[in-house]
Amino acid sequence: MIEDARLIAPGSSLEADLCIVGGGAAAIALALEYMKCGRQVILVPGGGPNQTAASIDLYRGKVSPSGTHEPLEENRLRMWGGTATVWGGRCVPFDSVDFAARPWVPNSGWPIKLNELKDYISRACELSEAGKADFDARSVFPNSQMEIVRNFDDDDFVTWPLERWSIPTDFSKRYRAELECASNVKVLLHAHAIHLQVSSDGLKLSHVKAACSPGRDFQVRAKKTVLACGALENARLLLASRDILTAGIGNSHDLVGRYYQSHRFGVCGYVKLKNPDQDFIYEFEKDPAGVYCRRRFWLTPHAQEKHRVANVVGFFFRTAAGSSEHRNAMVSTVLLVKTLLGGARKGPKRLFHILKEQRRELVSHLWIILKDGPSIFGQLTTVAYTRFCQKRRLPMVLPLKKTNHFPLFYQTEHTPHYESRVMLDEFSLDDFGMPRLDVAIKFSEIDYRTMTTFITLFKNRLEKSGLGTLHLSEADKEFLAHPERQDFNSNSHNIGTTRMSETATSGVVDVNCKVHDVENLYIAGSSVFPTSGHANPTLMIIALALRLADHLKAKS
Ligand SMILES: Cc1cc2nc3c(=O)[nH]c(=O)nc-3n(C[C@H](O)[C@H](O)[C@H](O)COP(=O)(O)OP(=O)(O)OC[C@H]3O[C@@H](n4cnc5c(N)ncnc54)[C@H](O)[C@@H]3O)c2cc1C
Numbered sequence: 001m002i003e004d005a006r007l008i009a010p011g012s013s014l015e016a017d018l019c020i021v022g023g024g025a026a027a028i029a030l031a032l033e034y035m036k037c038g039r040q041v042i043l044v045p046g047g048g049p050n051q052t053a054a055s056i057d058l059y060r061g062k063v064s065p066s067g068t069h070e071p072l073e074e075n076r077l078r079m080w081g082g083t084a085t086v087w088g089g090r091c092v093p094f095d096s097v098d099f100a101a102r103p104w105v106p107n108s109g110w111p112i113k114l115n116e117l118k119d120y121i122s123r124a125c126e127l128s129e130a131g132k133a134d135f136d137a138r139s140v141f142p143n144s145q146m147e148i149v150r151n152f153d154d155d156d157f158v159t160w161p162l163e164r165w166s167i168p169t170d171f172s173k174r175y176r177a178e179l180e181c182a183s184n185v186k187v188l189l190h191a192h193a194i195h196l197q198v199s200s201d202g203l204k205l206s207h208v209k210a211a212c213s214p215g216r217d218f219q220v221r222a223k224k225t226v227l228a229c230g231a232l233e234n235a236r237l238l239l240a241s242r243d244i245l246t247a248g249i250g251n252s253h254d255l256v257g258r259y260y261q262s263h264r265f266g267v268c269g270y271v272k273l274k275n276p277d278q279d280f281i282y283e284f285e286k287d288p289a290g291v292y293c294r295r296r297f298w299l300t301p302h303a304q305e306k307h308r309v310a311n312v313v314g315f316f317f318r319t320a321a322g323s324s325e326h327r328n329a330m331v332s333t334v335l336l337v338k339t340l341l342g343g344a345r346k347g348p349k350r351l352f353h354i355l356k357e358q359r360r361e362l363v364s365h366l367w368i369i370l371k372d373g374p375s376i377f378g379q380l381t382t383v384a385y386t387r388f389c390q391k392r393r394l395p396m397v398l399p400l401k402k403t404n405h406f407p408l409f410y411q412t413e414h415t416p417h418y419e420s421r422v423m424l425d426e427f428s429l430d431d432f433g434m435p436r437l438d439v440a441i442k443f444s445e446i447d448y449r450t451m452t453t454f455i456t457l458f459k460n461r462l463e464k465s466g467l468g469t470l471h472l473s474e475a476d477k478e479f480l481a482h483p484e485r486q487d488f489n490s491n492s493h494n495i496g497t498t499r500m501s502e503t504a505t506s507g508v509v510d511v512n513c514k515v516h517d518v519e520n521l522y523i524a525g526s527s528v529f530p531t532s533g534h535a536n537p538t539l540m541i542i543a544l545a546l547r548l549a550d551h552l553k554a555k556s
Pocket of ligand 1: 026077079083088090193538
């Protein structure tokens with residue numbers, strides 16, 4: 001059932017076997033799995049079917065020092081469906097190496113292993129509509145060449161690892177009908193959790209205090225509660241619920257909010273291949289079920305250990321549109337149209353100014369378009385069709401092979417750092433009176449070294465093998481010399497603030513994602529990841545939520 005919580009009388013007390021706080025991919029996966037056991041579930045999603053100015057404001061917070069992290073209300077959606085209402089759909093599992101305690105990566109190691117998650121990753125792929133959980137090009141595409149560029153792979157790099165692409169599935173829409181029909185599940189649209197009430201001895205969660213608007217509170221009393229609000233809000237709720245446990249729930253060792261991680265990513269240089277028309281697998285490939293897949297350059301665990309760096313991947317990206325260096329007619333067409341329309345909308349004076357200021361770049365874009373002639377029209381139609389008219393969306397428009405200009409994108413693990421943390425901002429409250437967050441993200445030398453090592457090794461390999469060249473601009477060289485100066489944007493990969501650990505002195509939740517020392521409070525989402533890997537987090541978030549559902553169902 002999906003209900004409007006604004007109709008609940010203030011002061012009411014609702015009862016359930018399980019309360020799920022949150023309404024994103026983690027919460028929905030958990031609800032779908034738990035629903036099958038017939039026990040009563042109440043889901044408090046933190047908003048309605050759309051974001052509103054008021055809900056966006058609930059996510060606002062502070063970044064210390066200012067500018068070192070994206071604004072907290074960007075890239076996180078406070079609503080039913082959560083951030084996966086806008087996600088890209090890239091599905092990547094963690095690698096075995098991510099679970100290992102690596103002596104050269106501080107604070108690494110999970111108390112569980114990848115093998116224990118294999119079945120859950122398969123199910124997560126199903127829920128995400130990303131096909132079969134096979135991420136190895138050698139078995140998914142046995143009849144094609146294994147490597148991205150023939151003869152590139154060596155001891156340091158392999159290129160058979162695949163990423164798979166979800167539709168991208170908006171879980172709140174895709175599974176709405178199932179949830180609506182489930183008589184044992186109640187989704188309380190517009191309800192927010194505003195306090196977690198523990199018993200007087202602090203050992204048990206007694207209820208979740210919820211509200212749709214300030215001053216109109218009600219309670220959800222459940223045998224078990226799972227927080228699935230994303231890594232920033234999970235920590236915030238625990239820290240802000242401090243009437244009995246004065247440091248916050250699960251925080252007796254001052255670990256809630258610490259080890260906050262994200263990923264570092266960006267584009268550095270572009271590749272020119274000696275022969276882009278031959279032995280080069282570059283575009284998205286469809287697996288037998290029609291799911292888009294793409295290969296990636298992965299720095300092997302052996303190379304990670306040899307060079308004492310963290311986990312990292314790369315792939316060729318779409319062109320940055322601003323300059324005409326790419327010689328890609330389609331990108332130039334889009335850019336010209338956007339610039340001219342944008343200018344025209346602001347009036348003739350502004351348009352004239354743009355034409356005057358940018359005439360050189362605009363003329364070179366026009367020249368690229370004229371040279372490519374009518375072929376652009378065909379390409380634009382194909383792209384528009386595959387991107388907007390089909391249920392399964394083409395993940396990204398890539399420059400054509402013949403442009404021979406392939407920007408190198410990298411995405412690296414962010415290693416856990418004790419001082420990288422989210423805290424409460426004691427001086428700023430939201431509409432419900434909850435302290436807002438203060439985020440201080442920190443990186444270590446190994447994070448910077450991982451980026452520069454990856455790019456340097458990639459360049460050496462490409463050039464030594466005679467397969468091509470990685471061209472670096474002055475800005476790229478400056479970045480390689482001073483990677484710490486690069487601007488940071490987390491893109492909603494918020495990880496690690498309630499890390500999983502065997503003991504209460506080294507983490508916030510145990511191997512079953514239960515908060516240490518609180519008997520009926522659990523956490524779902526990337527906040528429980530002890531390390532971040534290079535993988536975009538959602539597939540693993542869902543896999544761990546499904547594992548948690550199994551654990552809870554088995555418990556009682
Ligand atoms: C533009 C973009 C593209 C992305 N692309 C990818 C991609 O390709 N691949 C990938 O793996 N990841 C991607 N991500 C990240 C991905 O969207 C997130 O990892 C994922 O959505 C996290 O799911 P979640 O359920 O843990 O958290 P969220 O989706 O953030 O959901 C949190 C939920 O908790 C609710 N909530 C918050 N506070 C409260 C409260 N106090 N009470 C009740 N409820 C509350 C919110 O309303 C929301 O429903 C992308 C993100 C963005 C922004």
